[in-house]
Amino acid sequence: MMQPLPTKTYDWQGFSCAYRFAPATATQTPMLFIHPVGVGLSGRFWDRCIAAWQEGDRPLYVPDLLGCGESAMPHVAYYPEDWAAQLKFFIESVIDQVVVLVVQGALFPVAMELVSQCPERIRGMILSGPPTASLITEYTDRFWQQVRWNLFDSPLGWGFYLYARQESFLRQFSIDQLFAQPDAVDSEWLRMLAAGCANLDSRHAVYSFLSGFWRKDYRSAMKHVHQPVLVVMGNQASSISRDGVADSPLDRLKFYTETFPNAEGVVIPGRNVLPYESTTAFVEASQQFLAAKEL
Structure with missing residues (x-):
């Protein structure tokens, strides 16, 4: 396993935001990896993928979204538009090139908001296990999203987060919902989650995700x-x-x-966290796509 990439920071709207960067010896389009949001999740989710990918052919950027990882964790409700605005600033001020997005799971709406905010900066997208169609084709009333947020942002949510941080819960949830093979839920995965939720202020990003702020009809935008x-x-x-x-x-x-005008798909072994569980197959499929499309 490679040594972890060093953490760098930049300021956005008065907050310190963290990212990691793997440089390249060539000048191909940089990759920007958008991590999932959940208990203990951050840009470290991509460590295995980055290790497999790192051949020096293109720069790799792995930011921590605000509220996650080593970025600042203000006590606010996070909307996909907010995280997209953070990434837009990151692309324009730090990367300063067009990028290809690699997006995990239900952070798909953040990628859609980002493409909407700066389409000229996005050359392509790779979606890993995006949400089931019903979650991104139905309008969810913002009033009820706010009701859910208020419930989470209370002693009830505090108790839930303390429970959800336990290793026993994280292991069982991962087996039941994320991985195809139970033995793939290894100590490396659990250590990563434990480190990611050590700071209890990380709960606000999780509450935002569970409140469903990301759920709306994206078909027209797609x-x-x-x-x-x-x-x-x-x-x-x-x-x-x-x-x-x-x-x-x-x-x-x-x-x-x-739904997308210019999309193709591939099925590989695994369940819902392909870049972690099926790293080699995921990287190979992604690199073949990039080569075929000359991205």
Whole structure:
């Protein structure tokens, strides 16, 4: 396993934001990795993927979203538009080049908001296990999202977060909802989550995700994305939402490839955290896509 990349910081709206950077010996398009949000998750989610990817052919940027990892953790409700604005600033002020986005799971809406805010800066997207169609095609009333936030941002939510930080819960949740193979939930994964939620202020980003601020109908916006898109789905992909409509990996793949004007899909072994559980297959599929599209 490679040594962790050193952490760098930049300031955005008065907050310190962290990122890691793997330089390149060539001048190909940089990659920007958008991590999932959940108990203990941050840019460190991509460590295995970066280690497999790191051949020096293109720069790799791995930011921590505000409220996560080593970035500042203000007590606010985080919307996809907020994280997209953070990343837009990061692209324009730190990277200062066009990028290809690599996006994990339900952070898909952040990528969509980012493409909307700065389309000229995005050359393509790679989506790892994006949400089931029902979660991004139905309008969710902001009033009820705020009600959920208020419930989480209370002693009730505090108790939930203390419980959810326990290793036993994190292991079982990972087995039940994220990984295809139970033995893939290893000590490295659990140590990463424990470090990521050590600071209890990390709960606010998790509350924001669970409140569903990211849930709205993105179909119209998707139809206006003309950059090349690769959708990578696990052959055992499942929805982690209780009210999400169950669909097969091929059904979900079909939705994305038919809604985006310029998309293609591939199914690889794994479930919902492909860059971690099926790292080699995910990196190979991504690199083949980049080469074919000359990105």
